[in-house]
Amino acid sequence: MKSPWQADRMAFVVPCGMSAFALVFVLLGVGYFEYDITVLRFPALVTGAILILTGWLWTGWRRRGSVTVDKEDLQPTVTSLAWIAVAIPAVLLLGFGCGLPLFTAVYLRVHKASWTLSLALAAGVFAVAVVLFGIVLRVPLPLWPLFIR
Amino acid sequence: MLDSLIDAVAMIADPSVMVIVLAAVLLGLVFGVLPGIGGLTGLAILIPHIYGMEPIAGLCFLMATHAVIYTGGSVTAILFGIPGSVANAATILDGHPLARRGRAGYAIGAALAASALGGVVGVVILVILIPVLKSVVKLIGSPETFLLGIVGVMFMATVGRGGVARGLIGGGFGMFLATFGYQAITGVPRYWLGIDYLLDGFRLVPLILGLFAVPEIAHLMSKPAASARAEAERVQAVSWRSLMLGAWFVVMRPWLFLRSAMIGAFVGIVPGIGGETAPFVAYAAAKHRAHNARRFGSGVLAGVIAPEASNNAKEGGALVPTLGFGVPGSAAMSILLGSFLILGLEPGPSFLSDHADMAYALALTVAVANVIGALVLFPVAGHLARLGRIPGHVLGPVLLTFILLGAYASANNIVDVVFVLIFGALGSLLLKAGISRAAVLLGFVLGPTVETYFGISWNAFGPAMFVQPGALVILIAVCAVAGLLFWRRIRSEAAE
Numbered sequence: 001m002k003s004p005w006q007a008d009r010m011a012f013v014v015p016c017g018m019s020a021f022a023l024v025f026v027l028l029g030v031g032y033f034e035y036d037i038t039v040l041r042f043p044a045l046v047t048g049a050i051l052i053l054t055g056w057l058w059t060g061w062r063r064r065g066s067v068t069v070d071k072e073d074l075q076p077t078v079t080s081l082a083w084i085a086v087a088i089p090a091v092l093l094l095g096f097g098c099g100l101p102l103f104t105a106v107y108l109r110v111h112k113a114s115w116t117l118s119l120a121l122a123a124g125v126f127a128v129a130v131v132l133f134g135i136v137l138r139v140p141l142p143l144w145p146l147f148i149r
Numbered sequence: 150m151l152d153s154l155i156d157a158v159a160m161i162a163d164p165s166v167m168v169i170v171l172a173a174v175l176l177g178l179v180f181g182v183l184p185g186i187g188g189l190t191g192l193a194i195l196i197p198h199i200y201g202m203e204p205i206a207g208l209c210f211l212m213a214t215h216a217v218i219y220t221g222g223s224v225t226a227i228l229f230g231i232p233g234s235v236a237n238a239a240t241i242l243d244g245h246p247l248a249r250r251g252r253a254g255y256a257i258g259a260a261l262a263a264s265a266l267g268g269v270v271g272v273v274i275l276v277i278l279i280p281v282l283k284s285v286v287k288l289i290g291s292p293e294t295f296l297l298g299i300v301g302v303m304f305m306a307t308v309g310r311g312g313v314a315r316g317l318i319g320g321g322f323g324m325f326l327a328t329f330g331y332q333a334i335t336g337v338p339r340y341w342l343g344i345d346y347l348l349d350g351f352r353l354v355p356l357i358l359g360l361f362a363v364p365e366i367a368h369l370m371s372k373p374a375a376s377a378r379a380e381a382e383r384v385q386a387v388s389w390r391s392l393m394l395g396a397w398f399v400v401m402r403p404w405l406f407l408r409s410a411m412i413g414a415f416v417g418i419v420p421g422i423g424g425e426t427a428p429f430v431a432y433a434a435a436k437h438r439a440h441n442a443r444r445f446g447s448g449v450l451a452g453v454i455a456p457e458a459s460n461n462a463k464e465g466g467a468l469v470p471t472l473g474f475g476v477p478g479s480a481a482m483s484i485l486l487g488s489f490l491i492l493g494l495e496p497g498p499s500f501l502s503d504h505a506d507m508a509y510a511l512a513l514t515v516a517v518a519n520v521i522g523a524l525v526l527f528p529v530a531g532h533l534a535r536l537g538r539i540p541g542h543v544l545g546p547v548l549l550t551f552i553l554l555g556a557y558a559s560a561n562n563i564v565d566v567v568f569v570l571i572f573g574a575l576g577s578l579l580l581k582a583g584i585s586r587a588a589v590l591l592g593f594v595l596g597p598t599v600e601t602y603f604g605i606s607w608n609a610f611g612p613a614m615f616v617q618p619g620a621l622v623i624l625i626a627v628c629a630v631a632g633l634l635f636w637r638r639i640r641s642e643a644a645e
Contacts, residue, residue, distance in 0.1 A: 035337065
């Protein structure tokens with residue numbers, strides 16, 4: 001089944017989203033944060049340029065009818081990003097020493113890797129976090145779960 | 150000058166210094182290969198280790214590490230589309246498509262040869278021009294720096310595959326992201342929304358990893374195991390022959406290589422801008438002069454040679470303001486400046502006159518380290534490339550481990566890890582929409598510099614900032630290049 005998000009629509013929606021993001025913050029700067037002109041001058045100039053360019057793009061698309069972009073379906077990428085998103089709370093809650101190996105093992109098992117490969121890679125990930133980054137490079141990583149730190 | 154050069158050769162020929170340089174090269178290559186541990190983080194990690202070293206040994210140690218980080222980063226940029234640093238992002242544009250088409254060996258060979266030779270050319274230019282450039286750098290004031298920053302982003306916008314307008318939107322958006330946090334001129338924290346992390350604005354390392362690494366990892370992880378294995382078998386064959394042919398291609402395109410290396414060396418001289426901009430400018434120049442410009446971005450060797458030659462040559466250029474004026478030519482050079490103070494040296498005009506031998510020794514170290522780095526990577530590249538044969542669903546979590554660890558290690562802040570995901574989602578959207586991620590990155594990197602120098606210039610000159618002599622020269626040059634490109638486009642459209 002095709003994803004409801006189509007590539008052509010993405011090529012239009014994303015620049016509009018970027019323009020809207022910048023415009024909202026500039027308006028917040030004027031109305032809510034009440035920044036001085038010196039503070040707002042540069043973001044406002046940049047936002048103005050982005051808006052003009054987005055408008056120009058829009059007229060171009062209307063004239064040509066379509067644009068050349070990657071037509072690949074978004075669904076697999078969204079699923080992978082969701083998996084990557086799972087790794088973040090795992091690291092935040094369980095630390096790099098436990099969260100990352102656990103994520104690796106679970107991800108591999110779900111994707112039908114053998115127990116041996118899953119556990120070996122989880123052990124490798126643990127070694128990279130603890131030995132390479134923790135001991136050799138002396139990075140003060142939060143290695144262990146939140147409740148025993 | 151000759152006496153100083155001879156003294157410099159004697160300094161780095163000392164066995165103890167050579168051993169230190171060799172160790173530094175190996176460390177630099179490891180830092181370069183690990184995503185997230187770029188030049189800045191690598192130097193920051195190593196700087197505590199130079200306490201107690203002889204000044205020349207300590208400086209050569211840091212300089213050699215820094216010189217080859219971009220060489221190491223080019224391998225992961227080509228194989229996995231994951232840049233080790235900002236400078237390597239330009240290599241991805243054509244290097245990674247080449248790897249996906251089964252030509253990783255050619256791309257790596259060309260990248261290593263261009264890196265090694267580019268580093269040497271950069272140093273030669275530095276040695277020749279040190280006396281002359283002192284006066285040239287003094288001519289680059291605030292309006293010129295502002296305009297050079299804008300030109301850098303515009304150059305990048307013209308090389309994306311999605312068209313100039315989308316590239317410019319990307320560059321502008323990158324600049325807008327850079328406005329979060331304390332404003333340099335007034336010290337007012339902008340758009341921080343009550344979140345302490347945002348007081349310093351968005352961070353560079355999570356942005357790089359998010360924009361470039363996460364979409365690639367998501368792509369790897371999204372392939373079904375069987376198709377990923379088939380693609381990997383096709384893609385990642387790296388033979389000695391392909392490496393050598395890639396390297397030979399650099400020799401066969403001397404003008405492309407020399408032009409890119411010279412762009413790197415000269416753009417690298419501009420304080421605060423050159424370091425990160427040079428590879429993008431060299432890439433844009435190569436694309437605009439190529440007869441097959443439309444194929445750039447789909448996997449062209451010239452698109453690998455140009456950024457790689459310039460990103461190692463720029464280190465020679467960046468040393469000019471760093472050593473000569475105490476003004477860092479790039480972000481990493483600011484750490485190098487700190488190491489001068491740790492070792493009891495004072496960079497600035499007096500450094501070049503009092504320690505000219507040391508300045509030349511540093512320059513020679515860059516050249517030697519670049520050559521050794523490439524020689525070390527040639528036999529290892531094939532083994533590294535075999536990593537690409539591992540199915541995506543197995544390699545993905547391992548790469549993700551390095552990304553998240555690298556993101557945390559850059560500032561020891563767990564929130565950076567969260568922002569890797571946020572910027573990763575943004576990177577995926579940009580990719581799907583055909584907006585140049587490199588333009589967003591360059592806009593973000595140059596944004597603070599552009600804003601600061603715009604503010605200074607406006608306060609000093611008002612609208613007359615655009616008619617200062619240096620600024621006028623830049624504007625005329627930009628208009629001439631834009632006019633030429635427009636004319637060529639009209640001619641090619643007419644021909645079609």
